[in-house]
Structure formats: structure tokens, C-alpha cells
Amino acid sequence: RLYFEFNYASGDDDPTDGKNKQLQTLFPTAHKWYGYADQVGWNNIMDFRVGVFLTPSGKWRIRLDYHHLRRPEEQGAWQGAGGGVIRAGAAGADSHLADEFDVVLIWLPAKPVNVQLGWTTFFPGGFIEDTGSSPTATFAWLQCRIVF
Numbered sequence: 001r002l003y004f005e006f007n008y009a010s011g012d013d014d015p016t017d018g019k020n021k022q023l024q025t026l027f028p029t030a031h032k033w034y035g036y037a038d039q040v041g042w043n044n045i046m047d048f049r050v051g052v053f054l055t056p057s058g059k060w061r062i063r064l065d066y067h068h069l070r071r072p073e074e075q076g077a078w079q080g081a082g083g084g085v086i087r088a089g090a091a092g093a094d095s096h097l098a099d100e101f102d103v104v105l106i107w108l109p110a111k112p113v114n115v116q117l118g119w120t121t122f123f124p125g126g127f128i129e130d131t132g133s134s135p136t137a138t139f140a141w142l143q144c145r146i147v148f
Contacts, residue, residue: 001053007034011044011076011089034081035067035100037122037137041083044076045069045097061106069097071127078127087131094126114145 034040034047051065071078075089078097104118118141124134 003049003051003053005047005049005051007042007045007047007049008072009042009045011071011073013073013075034069035065035122036102036104036118036120037100037139038081039086039098039100039122039137040067040069041079041081043079043083044071044073044089046072059108061104061108063102063104063106065100065102067098067100067102069100069125070095071097087128090127090131093130096125097127098125099123112146112148114147116141116143116145118142 034042034045040047046069048068048070049065051063054062054064056062071089072095073089074091074093074095077085077089078087080086100120100122102118102120104116107115107117109115120137120139122137124136128134
């Protein structure tokens with residue numbers, strides 16, 4: 001399955017005016033939708049996502065995702081998955097927040113067991129480079145889930 005997705009969440013164009021105009025999400029964790037690195041929440045964000053979900057056999061799945069992340073409001077903050085401000089907005093800063101690549105290998109050895117091995121890399125964009133330190137973030141995970 002090949003897919004394309006676009007998500008938009010409003011930001012606050014003037015955080016100093018005493019009015020919060022950004023989207024307020026009820027469920028802040030969003031790594032399944034906006035990247036497994038959990039560097040982006042559903043506030044002041046445009047996420048262009050392209051991916052492929054492959055099923056090479058009955059017991060194996062592969063998921064590949066690319067996210068191109070932008071900030072629609074220049075003055076709006078970059079907020080993480082938990083809703084906290086990572087960096088305040090900055091006049092004149094680039095709107096390109098980051099790019100992220102996610103790779104997930106899923107093994108289904110038996111009916112109730114799901115094993116996942118994943119790799120995520122978060123590449124800072126112009127906004128992060130314009131406003132401070134901008135290291136690339138990379139991590140891997142292994143998890144086993146048993147569903148009753």
C-alpha cells in the first residue's frame with residue numbers, strides 16, 4: 001500500500017496578544033501520525049507524509065514513512081508531542097521545521113505476539129538551524145507486544 005497524507009494544525013500568529021489561536025489537541029502523543037521521533041505535536045504544523053506499507057509474507061510487515069514538516073505561523077512556537085514549547089517562533093526564520101524518516105519492521109510469530117524493530121532519523125530544517133542548536137536525532141527501538 002502506497003499512501004500520501006497531509007495534516008494541518010493551526011498555530012498562534014501572535015503569542016503576545018493574550019489570545020491563543022492554535023489548535024488544542026485532546027490527545028497529545030502523535031508519533032504514529034507525525035513521526036516516531038515524537039519531536040512534533042499537533043500545533044502549528046503542516047505535515048506532508050509519504051509512505052509505503054509492505055506485506056512480503058503472512059508473518060512480516062515493513063513500514064517506511066517520510067515526513068516533511070513545516071510551521072504555518074512564523075510567530076508560532078515549535079511544540080513537541082507532549083505539548084511543551086521546544087522553541088519559540090522567530091520573525092524571519094525559515095518555515096521548514098524538519099524532515100523525518102521512519103522504518104518499522106514488524107514480525108508476527110504467533111497470533112497474540114507482535115514484535116517491532118524500528119529506526120527513526122529526524123533531520124532539522126531551516127527553522128531549527130535559524131534559531132539555535134540543530135543536531136540530527138536518531139534512535140532505534142525493539143518492542144514486543146502480546147495482545148489478549
